[in-house]
Amino acid sequence: MNVRVLGLPAVATALVGGVLAVQVAYGGGSFEPLRPADPCAARTVVSHSEGIEALTERLVLIAVDRAACRLDVTREAFLLDVADGGTRTDAEIDALREGLHDAVRQMKTDGSLPPASDLVDEALDSADLNGFLEAVIRALPDSAIDAALETDDVLDRAIDDLDLRALLGDLDAQADLEARVEVAVGEAVKDSLVARVQGLV
């Protein structure tokens, strides 16, 4: 009687319990997509690029985190929203600009902002300058360039001059933001140097 009534239920309970226990023990139930990190929490930002590209990548990654934190969304949601196109709100534009300034300040504080002299050659390579002017700038010693130009000043000016609304309205993909900012930074370095040299002359 007992075996007839309880035998099969006991075997079934053991089988179901065993299968579910093994699955849960191996992570069943948590096999889910990666959850985006809190943008307000500190994040180590590393770049595998060099020169202005590396500087810009780090700037943008930090800036996007800060902007997302201000807007109370994840950096991924913010970037996907930006990449989707459409009109950007003033709050989004302001958050991103402030984020970029925050990034400059953070990089200056942690000493990861390169001296301006590190960026000169690359900025001149991509610039269409008068040959004489370019030769003069290239001839300047690094110490003279670093004394004349503070990287954070150059970057802050570049960020202020950026037309973020136009830039964000014309992105092909979220990573495009880095490419656009990189161009602006390169331009800013070049323009600052040219202005200084012309001032000296």
Added chain:
Amino acid sequence: MRRAVAPLLAVTVALVLADSAVVTLALPDILLHLDTTVSQVAWVLISFNLVLGLVAVPTAWAFTRTQPRILSALGIAVFAGASAWCAVAPSIEVLILARCVQALGGALALLGCLELLVAEYGERRGVAAWVTAGVVGTATGPVVGGLLTEAISWQAIFVVQVPIAVLAVPAALAVRMAPAPTDRHRPALLPNLTLALLSAALTAALFLLVLLLVDGWGRSAATAAITVSVVPLAALAAGPLARLLRPSEGVETAVGCFLVAGGLVGLAIPPSAHLAWTIAPQALVGLGLGLTVDRLTARAMHLRLPRVEHAGWTIGARHVGVMVGLAILTPVFTADLQDAQVPAQEAITSLVLDAPLPAQDKVTLARALGDELTDQRGQVPDLHRAFAAADLAPSSRPAADALERDLDSQLERAATRAFRDSFLLGGALALLALVSSLAGLAAPRVRRAA
């Protein structure tokens, strides 16, 4: 020839019930070949079950007024003709229409074969052969359909049915029938209700698992077919297990429902997208199927007359159950799949941003991935094309390959998560079947006490 009659009729029963889910793994091929939409192609599956569920009982009434062997032979012939029509259907509309005709013929064939098998084998053995053939057909349908689709084409599913059905027509006509008794009994409500609820739950197990394997985890139809063959194999083990422990009929069906529910919960929470993690939950579902469907069908028909009418109720209950399962589960998993896009895109964005790649390569990949995601909106995208097309530096390839693996894993995770609620809902349907089964256990005692 005489000895082949009953086996041919049993195979016909298995064929008709296999048709309920035989096209599940062929749907992607049909979608491409007939250039149709996802919602239309689903009707290739839905139409057959809907028509079979609706016409089963009216067809049974027809059998109580006509010569079963003539109607059976006619039904099998219609089924064979409609199967051939399905194979040559030039458009989705024609295929759906042919499937409806196939279900009409199938209903006549199914119920007629019951009467003919009883005439051949006697009441007990005939009903048992009919019930067993139905369970085998239901359980093996997706496996056979998937293998035929992968090995030959989706049309082969229908072509192979034609000669078997054609041979069964003279077999049906060869059966000598005794006059049927004229007594009438009311339908067995609780066994049929349990059967309907369980069929809805089994729809989740077979239909959703196949979708998860093929569309969610990107496996081939053949791999999916071999994987889901665990269900019919485990169903075969149910008989020896029941004989070993000798439970009462009520306990057996209740435990079967519990096993199906447990298996569906297991399918809802795999620890990874490795196929091995589906085997044990499928084995639970298969054991549950083997313990329940034949028992419930036999109980719904036990000593009830006219036999064919009560068989019609069981067929109707099972296929209405399949329809209810599809009606409840499809919108849930479709909406969940839609909702899964956002977390999947965020996970992909996060991994691309943090990938150990130069910024320029990230830009290139982000553009290619964006295009791929846009092109495949509504389906799980194939990211490999984006990686293959991206013009990356050779030194970046190892990191890009690692990123591709990580992104594929994220897609698998998102798809698995999207199917979770549907599997759990299927598990809840199996628990409802358990409640209905327990109510069926209590009912005779109440009557006896009264």
